[in-house]
Every structure is written in C-alpha cells, then in structure tokens.
Amino acid sequence: MKRKLNVLSQHYVAALKQHLQAGSATGLQAARELGRQAVDLGLETLSMARIHDESLAALKAAGGTAPTEKQAKTFFIEVLAPIERTHQVAIQAGSQLRALNQTLGRRDVALAVSRKSLRQGIAGRKAAEKALARSVRHSQKLLRESHRLQRHLQLLAHRILSAQEKKRQKISLQLQDEIAQTLLGINVRLLSLKREAGRHAAGLRREIAVTRRVVNDSLQTLNGFASQFRTGHES
DSSP, rough: HHHHHHHHHHHHHHHHHHHHHHOHHHHHOOOOOHHHHHHHTTHHHHHHHHHHHHHHHHHHHHHOOOOOOOHHHHHHHHHHHHHHHHHHHHHHHHHHHHHHHHHHHHHHHHHHHHHHHHHHHHHHHHHHHOOOOHHHHHHHHHHHHHHHHHHHHHHHHHHHHHHHHHHHHHHHHHHHHHHHHHHHHHHHHHHHHHHHHHTTTHHHHEEEEEEEEHHHHHHHHHHHHHHHHHHHHHH
C-alpha cells in the first residue's frame, strides 16, 4: 500500500507540473485520473490534501514554475471530484440503505404482527376444535342417555299395560263371580216362589219383594264393577 501511495504521489507531482506547462485542459484531465486512482486505493479527501501539499512543496523546491493559488485550487478540486462523487454515491447508497432498513423494519413489524395473528388464529382454531370435540362427546353422551331413557319408558309402558290388563282380568273374574252368585240367588228365589205359589198370596208377595231386592243389589254391584272396569280401561 505504501508503494502505491508513493507512485500516486509521483504521478501527482508530474500531473500538477504538466497542468502548469501544457495548459488547464490536459492538466485537469490528469487530475481527474488521479482522483479515480485515489478512489481505487480507498483514499479520502484528507489523504489527497496531504499529497497535494507535498506536491506543491516538491515543485517549489525543484525551482520550477510554482503554481498560483488559483491554479493549484482548480487542480485539487478536479482531483477531489471523483472522490466526492464516490461520497455522494455512498451517501445515496447509505440513504437508500437506511430507507431499505426502515422498510425492512416495517416489514419485520408487519411480519411479527402477522405471526402473532397467525398464532392467535391457530390457538383459536385449536380451542374451537377442542370445544367441538367436547360438544360431540357431550352430544353422544346425551344420545346414549336418551336411548337408555327411551328403553326404560318402553319397559314402563309395557309394565303399565300388563298391569292394566291383569287388573281388567281380575275385575272380569270378580264380575263373573258376582254375576254367577247373583244368578244363583235369583234361581233359588224363583224355586222358592214356585213352592210358595201354591200356598198363599201374602207369602208370594214377600218372596217377590225379596227377589227384587236381590236383583237391585246385583244391578248396583254390576254397575260398580262396570265403572271400575271403565276407569281402569281409560287409565
């Protein structure tokens, strides 16, 4: 690197001397070339200012035509032009980089928000799936319970119908017994009336009255059984 700086310094002195002798156009073109070489070497304005001052001192020491302040300034400005353009490009690149970083930062924030929203959505979906699974299990349990209750009600209905049928059968048997006993009683009274018919009318009337009471009592008993039978049938 030191050797390259020495070479650049030698070229700087030669180019500055040529600028003074050959005219401004040729010298300024050489100055811009020196600036491009400085950019390639990564030199900044301060380093070129030191090389410029050393070159001026070398020309004065050589006893040649010393450049005026205006000529030296013009030459140095041309040398710095490529460096300044590089700085501008760097500044623009830095500005673009900062803008890009800001954009990336905003995108990172948006991405973080999106990821958070996605995580919340996933958590909500998982919670909904768990709730749905619980609801399905609860519904299945209720359905099984409903089937069990339905079978129990069917069994109860069958028992009730069976009990009612047994009750009706019991009432029917009781009714048949009462009817048989009543008919037997009436038959006995009729036989008695047949025997009393040949004796006297007063006894016949008594027997007829008794027989009527037996018939009336039997009718009331039959009506009671019939009423119980209808009640049991309707229930």
